Amino acid sequence: MFSILPGAMSQLAPLLKPVSVQHWHVLTAVIAIGLAWAFFTAFYNIYLHPLAHFPGPRLAAASKFWLAYQEFVRGISLSDLRDELHAQYGDIVRLQPNLLHFANPHAYNEIYNVKNKWDKDTAVYRAFGMDESSACFVKYKDAKFRRDVLSPMFSRSSILKMQDLIQERVNIFSGALAAKYAAGKSSNIYLGFRCFATDVLMHFCYDKSLEATRAPDFEAEIVLALDGMIPVLSLCKYSSVLAFLVHRFPAWLAKNAGSPVLAALFRLRKLLTAQIDAILRNPSELELAAHPTIYHALLSPEANKGRPLPSRKSLMDEAGILLGAGADTTGVALTTITHHVLHNPATLERLKAELRAAWPVLEDVPRYEMLEKLPYLTAVIKEGLRMFPSAIAHPRVVPQGGAVISGSFIPSGVSRECFSFRHDVTTPRAAAAAAASPSSPFFWLVYIYSIVQTVVGQSFVFVHRSPIMYERPEEFLPERWLGPEAKACEAALSVFSKGPRSCLGVNLAYIEMYTALAHLFRMFDPKLDESRPTSLKIKEHFVPVFVGEPLHVYCRPVVE
Numbered sequence: 001m002f003s004i005l006p007g008a009m010s011q012l013a014p015l016l017k018p019v020s021v022q023h024w025h026v027l028t029a030v031i032a033i034g035l036a037w038a039f040f041t042a043f044y045n046i047y048l049h050p051l052a053h054f055p056g057p058r059l060a061a062a063s064k065f066w067l068a069y070q071e072f073v074r075g076i077s078l079s080d081l082r083d084e085l086h087a088q089y090g091d092i093v094r095l096q097p098n099l100l101h102f103a104n105p106h107a108y109n110e111i112y113n114v115k116n117k118w119d120k121d122t123a124v125y126r127a128f129g130m131d132e133s134s135a136c137f138v139k140y141k142d143a144k145f146r147r148d149v150l151s152p153m154f155s156r157s158s159i160l161k162m163q164d165l166i167q168e169r170v171n172i173f174s175g176a177l178a179a180k181y182a183a184g185k186s187s188n189i190y191l192g193f194r195c196f197a198t199d200v201l202m203h204f205c206y207d208k209s210l211e212a213t214r215a216p217d218f219e220a221e222i223v224l225a226l227d228g229m230i231p232v233l234s235l236c237k238y239s240s241v242l243a244f245l246v247h248r249f250p251a252w253l254a255k256n257a258g259s260p261v262l263a264a265l266f267r268l269r270k271l272l273t274a275q276i277d278a279i280l281r282n283p284s285e286l287e288l289a290a291h292p293t294i295y296h297a298l299l300s301p302e303a304n305k306g307r308p309l310p311s312r313k314s315l316m317d318e319a320g321i322l323l324g325a326g327a328d329t330t331g332v333a334l335t336t337i338t339h340h341v342l343h344n345p346a347t348l349e350r351l352k353a354e355l356r357a358a359w360p361v362l363e364d365v366p367r368y369e370m371l372e373k374l375p376y377l378t379a380v381i382k383e384g385l386r387m388f389p390s391a392i393a394h395p396r397v398v399p400q401g402g403a404v405i406s407g408s409f410i411p412s413g414v415s416r417e418c419f420s421f422r423h424d425v426t427t428p429r430a431a432a433a434a435a436a437s438p439s440s441p442f443f444w445l446v447y448i449y450s451i452v453q454t455v456v457g458q459s460f461v462f463v464h465r466s467p468i469m470y471e472r473p474e475e476f477l478p479e480r481w482l483g484p485e486a487k488a489c490e491a492a493l494s495v496f497s498k499g500p501r502s503c504l505g506v507n508l509a510y511i512e513m514y515t516a517l518a519h520l521f522r523m524f525d526p527k528l529d530e531s532r533p534t535s536l537k538i539k540e541h542f543v544p545v546f547v548g549e550p551l552h553v554y555c556r557p558v559v560e
């Protein structure tokens with residue numbers, strides 16, 4: 001057999017040789033062009049880019065992947081990295097070629113305010129794969145339409161009508177805490193709060209139930225699945241190709257991949273898709289719902305004011321994003337507040353005393369209208385929100401003409417629209433680009449790179465932890481919300497962001513927090529599980545994810 005090989009090879013050689021040489025040349029050329037492109041891009045980003053004069057690590061200026069490397073290879077939380085970089089480079093730091101972050105707490109209102117109708121950054125918000133939804137529409141105009149449709153459902157008066165639903169969910173949550181105590185065990189209150197918030201959202205938005213709170217040890221598959229997915233989504237913000245692949249992962253493959261995370265996510269998607277399809281097939285399905293859901297609003301011609309109704313994809317995107325936006329955030333807020341109260345005995349006693357006085361008979365559960373008037377409970381919640389462990393620097397695109405932030409002029413980048421003279425060309429570089437002729441290399445240089453616009457952001461943590469805004473900012477001091485400085489504290493509180501893209505679910509978040517905390521500190525005598533010491537250390541993805549031992553609490557029911 002081997003004897004025929006040399007003969008065969010000599011026959012094939014003339015065919016193979018020219019092909020392989022050709023391939024080799026093509027491959028070499030592709031690699032050379034790729035390397036030259038990467039080198040030239042890095043050179044442009046460091047020396048010629050409109051943001052070239054802003055300080056920051058050289059490699060961060062050269063490529064967006066430097067930040068990905070810090071986050072995913074070195075494993076640093078972006079919250080810690082931002083602190084380090086500001087300590088080294090000062091108020092403004094260039095985190096990516098087109099991304100600036102600010103430390104000065106006054107920058108927050110300069111970026112996020114009612115007048116600034118700035119777009120969101122595509123790279124980050126497309127990572128969720130739900131680009132036709134309230135939180136992920138990058139254009140202000142699209143988001144405004146959607147907010148106008150959904151806002152009535154999230155108004156205070158609508159939320160008040162849903163009190164019984166929230167009460168029902170908190171009763172189940174309390175029952176689970178009591179059962180755990182009866183079994184001689186502490187509860188994983190972090191998972192518990194997240195299950196509670198997930199159940200409230202599922203009922204409130206879709207009139208569907210996952211019964212996460214009833215899962216043994218609060219280890220509901222949907223909560224664990226979201227935990228598994230968050231870092232993947234976070235990685236997607238660095239690559240649109242990866243985002244594309246992740247969001248088009250075929251259901252059949254997910255089913256057979258043997259991953260419980262994927263399986264749970266696809267089960268949730270199936271549940272929501274089946275509901276949407278049933279409603280689209282037969283809109284009278286909506287009449288069967290126990291209460292108005294998001295679909296009543298989204299599919300209402302009156303609410304849409306004559307505009308086309310959302311597509312099936314848009315309905316699915318909205319369903320997904322509301323769960324993503326509302327469940328983990330509320331769970332983290334509740335955990336943070338509980339952690340601080342249980343680590344401050346004086347706060348704990350004062351809170352319990354206020355609740356006992358306002359809610360003397362355990363069976364006579366007070367309404368939210370009464371709870372929200374309790375000054376100390378309110379102070380504890382506000383102070384806990386101020387201590388919210390981290391937040392991404394929600395990125396906004398600087399509009400044409402640039403902006404002044406923290407005393408510096410921030411150019412908008414050069415948009416392709418400059419070439420058609422449709423936008424003002426106030427920055428020198430934009431003016432030069434607009435004036436350039438398509439036959440000049442400068443035209444093409446700027447044209448190629450102009451897709452990248454300037455993006456700015458500030459994590460609200462820089463406001464909340466600033467000694468300019470709050471005295472002794474590192475300390476948990478609910479009393480600051482009761483004194484003369486309360487008004488200033490309120491004005492600086494930015495946990496729900498500010499301006500036209502601030503949190504849509506703020507009223508729902510508050511009723512959940514007041515109800516859950518009032519129950520925890522009135523119906524129970526909660527004590528830390530000392531055998532499982534916790535810190536509030538986090539890794540920042542889109543939401544902060546606690547690392548290390550989760551908060552465990554013994555919840556002994558109060559007997560009267």
Ligand code: HEM
Nearest residue numbers: 135322325326329330333394495496497501503504505509
């Ligand atoms: C304590 C709990 C919560 C916190 C700290 C919080 C915080 C925030 C923040 C900072 C933003 C701005 C995000 C951005 O700029 O991209 C936001 C937006 C949003 N939140 Fe919340 N949130 C909470 C609870 C909720 C709840 C319960 C819902 C209900 C579904 C919700 C729905 C939304 C939506 C839809 C947006 C997008 C608004 C837009 O882009 O126009 N949030 N939230």
